[in-house]
Amino acid sequence: MLIVMSIYIGLDIGGTKIMVASTDKNGTFLKRIKVDTPKSYDEGMELLHNLIKEVSGGVNILGIGAAAGGPLDPEKGIISPLHQEEWRNVPIKKIMEEKWHCPFYVDVDTNVAALGEYYLGGYQEKHFLYVTLSTGMGGGYLVDGKVYHGFSHPEVAHQCVDYHCSHPERIKCECGGGACLEALVSGNGIKRIYKKNAEHLLNHEWKEVAYNLGMGLRNIAAILSPEIVVFGGGVALGRGQELLDRAEKYMKTGLKMVPAPKLKLSCLGYDTALKGACFIATGEHIRKYVSFT
Ligand SMILES: [Zn+2]
Known part of the structure; x- marks a missing residue:
């Protein structure tokens, strides 16, 4: 029997759906869940924590990556997704790192999808x-x-x-x-x-x-x-x-x-952003990040 000792978690936080998945070190999905996005911020954040707990199955989490609607600050990890009215200036990186004691990375959903397609697609x-x-x-x-x-x-x-x-x-x-x-x-x-x-x-x-x-x-x-x-x-x-x-x-x-x-x-179909989120959970993209500002 294969025993998975450590995993990565990916979050795709959309205006209508939230998808959460766990992967092994090779990026293979272990468990995934899709639910409707609650309107309320408190409910949404509690749901995210519960889903992370569920897909992790109590196994050690090495990192969490998230794709969210813009605008957001990827370096500070603060999000204000346009289509989620109650989510304004949410310090999601701080919240997640304090709760789960592992690195957390976030970027605009289309950037995360691009990274997923580039590194995991064809x-x-x-x-x-x-x-x-x-x-x-x-x-x-x-x-x-x-x-x-x-x-x-x-x-x-x-x-x-x-x-x-x-x-x-x-x-x-x-x-x-x-x-x-x-x-x-x-x-x-x-x-x-x-x-x-x-x-x-x-x-x-x-x-x-x-x-x-x-x-x-x-x-x-x-x-x-x-x-x-x-x-x-x-x-x-x-x-x-x-x-x-x-x-x-x-x-x-x-x-x-x-x-x-x-x-x-x-190449990744409807899973592009979720796969990308699991990929950025590894932190590998950080050394590749660049800003031309
Ligand atoms: Zn327009």
């Missing part, structure tokens, strides 16, 4: 952008496997694009900024514009989504010049390579000064 290009396209949209950019943090977390989804839309009056971004890319291609954006979920879009509606995504990718390619863009999240994984192929066609039109990045689907 792609390791030097200039690597991970994009999640689900109810919302976000990205994590790595250079040589290091997170590009920027002055604040770069929001690739909140750029303005030259869009095609059959119902422009319905375009509204949740950030309040108007016609952002997210408002055109994310699950919530699609629902607002087309009055249906992404999986029910008709071909001509997908064509608009692909065009708008392609325009966003053209901007990203021109500014960041990644070698590859890896896509995760329900909308991207649901429509699959067909969406990426169409978007690629539009991205390439007019992109003359820089080479077009490869567009690929995630």
